[in-house]
Amino acid sequence: THNASLAMPGVTSGPKPLGFGRRPRRVYNRCILYEVRGMRVHWPGDADFPSPAAWDEFVAASPHGHLLQSWAWGEFKGRFGWQPLRLAASEGGRLVGVGQMLLRRLPYRNLAYVPRGPIFDPAAGPAGDVLLQALHKAARRSGAIALKVEPPWPDGAEATAWWTSRRFRPTSQTIQPRRTIVIDLRPDEEAILAQMKPKWRYNVRLAARKDVTIRQGTTDDLPAFYTLMQETGQRDGFAVHAPDYYEAAFSLFSPDGRVVLLLAEYRQQVLGGLMAFAFGQQAIYMYGASSNRERQRMPNHLLQWEAMRWAKARGCTGYDLWGIPDLAPDSPSASLGGVERFKAGFGGAAVRYAGAFDYVYSPLVYRAFNWMWTRRRAAARRAQPPPEDTSDA
Numbered sequence: 361t362h363n364a365s366l367a368m369p370g371v372t373s374g375p376k377p378l379g380f381g382r383r384p385r386r387v388y389n390r391c392i393l394y395e396v397r398g399m400r401v402h403w404p405g406d407a408d409f410p411s412p413a414a415w416d417e418f419v420a421a422s423p424h425g426h427l428l429q430s431w432a433w434g435e436f437k438g439r440f441g442w443q444p445l446r447l448a449a450s451e452g453g454r455l456v457g458v459g460q461m462l463l464r465r466l467p468y469r470n471l472a473y474v475p476r477g478p479i480f481d482p483a484a485g486p487a488g489d490v491l492l493q494a495l496h497k498a499a500r501r502s503g504a505i506a507l508k509v510e511p512p513w514p515d516g517a518e519a520t521a522w523w524t525s526r527r528f529r530p531t532s533q534t535i536q537p538r539r540t541i542v543i544d545l546r547p548d549e550e551a552i553l554a555q556m557k558p559k560w561r562y563n564v565r566l567a568a569r570k571d572v573t574i575r576q577g578t579t580d581d582l583p584a585f586y587t588l589m590q591e592t593g594q595r596d597g598f599a600v601h602a603p604d605y606y607e608a609a610f611s612l613f614s615p616d617g618r619v620v621l622l623l624a625e626y627r628q629q630v631l632g633g634l635m636a637f638a639f640g641q642q643a644i645y646m647y648g649a650s651s652n653r654e655r656q657r658m659p660n661h662l663l664q665w666e667a668m669r670w671a672k673a674r675g676c677t678g679y680d681l682w683g684i685p686d687l688a689p690d691s692p693s694a695s696l697g698g699v700e701r702f703k704a705g706f707g708g709a710a711v712r713y714a715g716a717f718d719y720v721y722s723p724l725v726y727r728a729f730n731w732m733w734t735r736r737r738a739a740a741r742r743a744q745p746p747p748e749d750t751s752d753a
Contacts (some may be wrong), residue, residue, distance in 0.1 A: 373628035397494050399451045399487060401494040410448050410455055418455050418642030419479050424512035426476035427639040428536070432612045433475075434460050436568075441465070441475075445502075447494045449480070449487050456480065457487035459495055469725055475536055476512040482522055496719070505729060510536050511714055519714035528717035532731055537683030538715050545643075545672045545679055552668065553729060555707035556658040560661060567662035572631065574666040577621035579614075580717050582607055585621060585633045588649035595652065596699075606635065606647065613637055617695040620670050624659035631659040636667045636679075641669030645681040664706060681706065 386724060395401075402409045410418065412431040419425040427433055434444030442462040449457040459478030464471045472493065480487040497505045509528065513519040515538075520530060547551065553561050577585065586603045593600040613619035624632040632650040636643055645667060650660050668679050681703040720726045 365572055396486070396490050398492070399449050399456065399485075401447050401449050401489045401490055404446055408450060408453070410458070410724055414455070414459060415448070416639075418458060422479050423481075424476075425640050425643070426512045427644055428475040429458065429460050429477040429479050429512075430639055431460075432618070435461070436608055436612050437462055440605060445498055447478075447491060447498065449491050450491075451485070451487070452687055456485065457491045459491045461498065461507075463499075463504070466729065469722065470502050470504045471729070472502060472507045473535065474507070474509040475631070476510055478509070479512070482513075487654070488522075500721060505720070505725045507719045507721070508533075508535070508716055509719075510534060510716045513714045515712040515714050523714075523717040526719075528719045531716050531718045531730075533601035533718075533730060534716040536713075537686075539686045539710060539712045540683050541681045541703050541706070541708045541710055543642075543668060543679040543681070543706055544580060544677070545668060546677050549669065549672070552672075552707075553665075557705045557707070560705035560707075562660040563661040564665045567658040568686065570626075570657040572624055572626050572657050572659045572662055574622055574624055574662055577623045577672075579607070579610065581621060581623060581633075582610060584630050585623070585635070585649065587632065588633050588651060588711055589647070591651060592649040595750070609635065609647075617674070620667070622666055622670070624663045626654050626657055626659070631655075631657065632663050634663050636668055636671065636675045638671055641675065642680060643667070643674070643676040643678065643679045645682050660702070660747055676691070679708075681708070685711070 400408070415431045419429050430528075431446075434446065438444045442464050445461045445463060447459050447461070448455060457478060457480030459474055462473045462475065464473065472495070478488070478491050478495065480491060482488050495507060508531075509523070511519065511523070524530070542550065544555075547555075553564065577679070584605070586600075586606060589600045589606070592598075610619055610621060619633050619635060619637050622633060623630050630651065631654050632648070634645060634648040636645045645664070648660075648663070664681075671679050684700045684703055720725070
């Protein structure tokens with residue numbers, strides 16, 4: 361597995377943890393939660409708390425910044441059962457770390473979850489430990505059974521050591537895809553096409569020859585996109601969100617052009633669609649759907665290509681195809697089926713994240729929660745039909 365796009369230069373096990381048993385000096389000044397070693401952690405509402413724009417600027421500029429730690433993503437998830445809670449660490453008036461935690465109500469208790477975060481430099485100072493102190497305090501106050509983090513770091517012994525030394529335990533219960541494929545958008549378009557498998561490159565051009573056109577959609581096109589999502593979910597056996605989920609995602613990221621809805625059409629028939637997001641230098645293909653009609657025209661290949669072109673035009677250097685099965689690093693792509701084989705055909709590099717780590721506050725409730733989680737996922741896998749091979753679709 362190639363992890364170059366997630367490299368963590370100079371990171372070892374990091375600074376020694378501050379120790380969760382030792383209470384840092386509290387500062388009862390407005391919304392400041394902690395002041396430790398000259399660093400302050402602020403709640404929203406404090407005069408020094410970063411604005412949404414400043415928050416996003418910091419996350420986007422960080423080596424491991426991610427869309428899921430953007431301000432708008434917290435607002436988005438806040439509409440669908442998660443409560444966002446944001447903390448920011450500063451040193452000498454300079455922002456050095458942020459953490460966006462999502463709280464989800466469980467029976468009787470909560471789950472605290474930090475997707476692709478928190479964001480800080482693990483090799484430079486105690487910002488990570490200071491943020492974790494504050495996140496623990498906020499999670500405990502919310503009645504959380506555990507704090508789950510899925511850091512945006514590459515897989516490896518260094519990442520595991522950093523989190524386990526802070527009493528987090530690795531867990532297979534991940535929420536985000538642990539493994540994905542990222543297309544390098546830095547070369548010119550011909551070079552990006554050249555890295556695709558020959559059949560995929562041929563299909564991109566075939567779709568154009570067969571009169572498939574791609575256009576950018578608007579809010580008015582979301583009902584058609586949702587119809588495609590339902591059709592795809594029924595065909596491939598996955599759950600589809602309610603229409604307002606996709607409407608909210610589009611509306612929250614549209615004002616500054618960080619989302620695109622692309623539709624593939626043939627003779628005024630919508631054959632496929634996708635929704636991709638751009639944040640910092642990375643673009644992510646998040647939601648996609650296709651019709652059962654006219655599949656021989658290869659609309660999905662052309663859709664992905666136009667999404668890459670959109671991302672490249674925005675200045676993105678990578679296009680994340682958002683998840684493939686977490687197989688062994690030496691598993692040949694030829695053994696993949698369906699959607700996974702389709703994604704691998706576009707070339708790019710497979711990257712694997714460090715995974716999920718849990719800090720448990722209520723062991724008995726946590727074990728019960730994991731037991732239910734495992735059973736539900738196993739039932740979902742049994743109910744899901746084999747994925748369709750979309751290499752020719």
